[in-house]
Amino acid sequence: EPEVTQTPSHQVTQMGQEVILRCVPISNHLYFYWYRQILGQKVEFLVSFYNNEISEKSEIFDDQFSVERPDGSNFTLKIRSTKLEDSAMYFCASSNQQGNTGELFFGEGSRLTVL
Amino acid sequence: GNSVTQMEGPVTLSEEAFLTINCTYTATGYPSLFWYVQYPGEGLQLLLKATKADDKGSNKGFEATYRKETTSFHLEKGSVQVSDSAVYFCALTLGYSTLTFGKGTMLLVSP
Numbered sequence: 001e002p003e004v005t006q007t008p009s010h011q012v013t014q015m016g017q018e019v020i021l022r023c024v025p026i027s028n029h030l031y032f033y034w035y036r037q038i039l040g041q042k043v044e045f046l047v048s049f050y051n052n053e054i055s056e057k058s059e060i061f062d063d064q065f066s067v068e069r070p071d072g073s074n075f076t077l078k079i080r081s082t083k084l085e086d087s088a089m090y091f092c093a094s095s096n097q098q099g100n101t102g103e104l105f106f107g108e109g110s111r112l113t114v115l
Numbered sequence: 116g117n118s119v120t121q122m123e124g125p126v127t128l129s130e131e132a133f134l135t136i137n138c139t140y141t142a143t144g145y146p147s148l149f150w151y152v153q154y155p156g157e158g159l160q161l162l163l164k165a166t167k168a169d170d171k172g173s174n175k176g177f178e179a180t181y182r183k184e185t186t187s188f189h190l191e192k193g194s195v196q197v198s199d200s201a202v203y204f205c206a207l208t209l210g211y212s213t214l215t216f217g218k219g220t221m222l223l224v225s226p
Contacts, residue, residue, distance in 0.1 A: 004158060033213065042119075043159075043204060043216035056213060091159065104214060106151075106158035 002026040006092050006107035013082055013114055021077045021110045023092030032075045033093040033104065034067065036060075043091070049075065082114045117142045121205050121217035128195055128224050136190040136220045138179075138205035146207040148172075148181055148188040149214070153202045162190075162203070195224045 005024045013019050025032050034046040047057040049067055066078045075094075079086055089111050093104040122137040140146065150162040150172070163172030168183035177192045188205060205217040 006158075035214075035216070037219075040218070042218045043206075045213045045215070048213055093159075103161045103164075104159075106153075106160065108156065108158045 002105075004092055004094055004105050004107035006090075006110050008110055009108065010111045011113070013112070015084060015114055016081050019079045019082055019086075019112060021079075021090050021092075021112070023075045023077070023107055024073055025075055025092065025094030026096075026105055027073070029094035029096045029105070031055075031095040031097070032067075032069070033095070034077045035091040035093065035106075036088040037091070037109075038085075038088040046077070046090075079112075082112075084114050087112055087114045117146065117207060117209060117212070117215045119205050119207055119215055119217035121203075121220050124202075124219070124221040126220060126222045128222070130197055130224055130226050131194045132224075134190070134192040134195045134199075134222065136203055136205075136222070138188045138190065138217060140186050140188065140205075140207050142186075142207055142209055144209050145183070146209045148179070149206040149208070150177070150179055150188070150190050151204040151206060151216075153204065153219070155201070159204060195222070197224045197226055200224045 007022045032049040037043045047061045048055045089109045091109045092107045095104050118141045147166040149164045151159040152162045153159045163174040165172040165181035171180045179190045202219045202221050204219045206214045
């Protein structure tokens with residue numbers, strides 16, 4: 001069964017360092033998403049991506065964040081200069097439909113710990 | 116804005132017990148409602164959904180009914196199994212908006 005895969009499963013980094021989280025969405029999906037969950041808090045939307053551009057982003061997704069689909073298969077989230085409050089579980093998701101008609105398929109998550 | 120509120124966990128039950136996980140929502144229109152489940156070591160996966168008032172979503176013995184009058188979408192199962200131990204997320208979406216999730220509720224089922 002097709003699935004979304006994410007790497008790394010856990011990354012520990014120093015504050016101020018750049019981090020890239022990688023995702024391989026399901027191959028025929030067109031819509032891609034990043035969500036995050038800070039420990040004990042809600043799963044929060046970060047950004048959605050369609051047709052090689054950002055289609056929607058939340059206020060969390062500031063200039064420190066960027067997304068890219070560099071090679072038609074990977075979908076990456078970059079944090080340029082990590083802060084302590086970026087520590088969270090980051091979930092990638094993909095879908096073949098937009099909005100309430102489509103199911104999102106999620107990866108297992110990448111846990112980021114910023115020290 | 117749109118939001119989802121779930122009951123705090125963990126919910127601890129014995130096998131074959133009845134399960135209810137409460138979920139209420141706030142939305143500016145008529146959302147679609149979802150329950151996602153995350154089993155240990157896996158990603159979130161769709162458990163069930165309902166797209167309009169009074170619809171009942173069901174899957175794997177779980178059910179939830181879209182109640183517009185109480186803005187609720189409570190998850191129920193008549194007899195839980197150890198394999199149901201997971202984190203359950205209530206979520207909504209409006210039109211083409213992205214999913215808005217609750218905090219998640221951990222369910223622990225013991226033999």
